[in-house]
């Protein structure tokens with residue numbers, strides 16, 4: 001395990017302890033429960049610059065967290081939890097001078113490690129694993145699922161999409177593209193195991209769905225299509241010739257969010273395998289009790305139905 005990964009895991013485990021200690025038992029999470037345990041008071045400020053997300057001050061034995069009232073509720077919730085991260089993880093803030101933005105998604109390249117770790121803490125607290133894992137069982141991989149989840153958790157589409165891909169059982173990646181460059185990628189364990197890597201800091205691949213949406217600064221805000229795997233993955237992914245890509249262009253921020261996934265129906269004829277291929281964790285669990293379970297018919301049917309529906313809307 002790399003140095004970054006080990007630290008990330010430590011932060012995730014600390015966040016889970018903190019969630020338990022705060023007695024979070026429903027979503028969207030009640031931030032008051034968290035701030036009480038952290039000994040923090042939250043102040044919404046309406047006179048901060050647009051760029052400024054929030055800060056923490058220590059005053060008379062209390063942590064005072066300020067948050068920018070001009071930002072969306074989702075962003076404010078993330079900022080507050082990022083600041084609580086600084087308190088709980090005892091990591092010094094590197095954005096007191098205002099030069100470093102707190103943000104839902106950034107990579108190591110642009111931000112100090114302390115800040116990335118506080119973002120990881122915030123995402124864990126905002127989308128607690130125990131709830132989120134259950135909510136993504138048996139759902140279709142698509143942007144609408146991510147949008148629904150983001151409403152349920154009052155989290156941004158960015159952080160919800162990132163966590164969705166990271167925890168998804170299927171082969172799936174969530175990509176953030178800004179000004180035509182790939183800024184952030186989150187991929188499922190099974191896709192990483194098949195070496196389905198996407199580079200950060202390079203232009204969005206030509207002929208991807210995201211590429212076309214950006215090129216046309218598309219009025220059609222959301223679009224999905226089956227495209228050749230090699231457009232995104234030079235070295236291929238398993239035996240999959242085709243992948244599904246669904247992307248949304250957000251004009252306001254010059255950003256494009258894209259979700260890529262593979263499913264069984266995309267395999268070449270004659271190569272369709274039982275459901276276990278590429279699904280590491282569940283198979284392991286099933287092996288423990290010695291009973292191999294095949295996918296239920298309803299699950300397959302759901303996937304097919306959604307594919308048919310998406311074809312109709314195009």
Ligand SMILES: [Zn+2]
Pocket residue numbers: 082086093094095102114115118
């Ligand atoms: Zn910070």
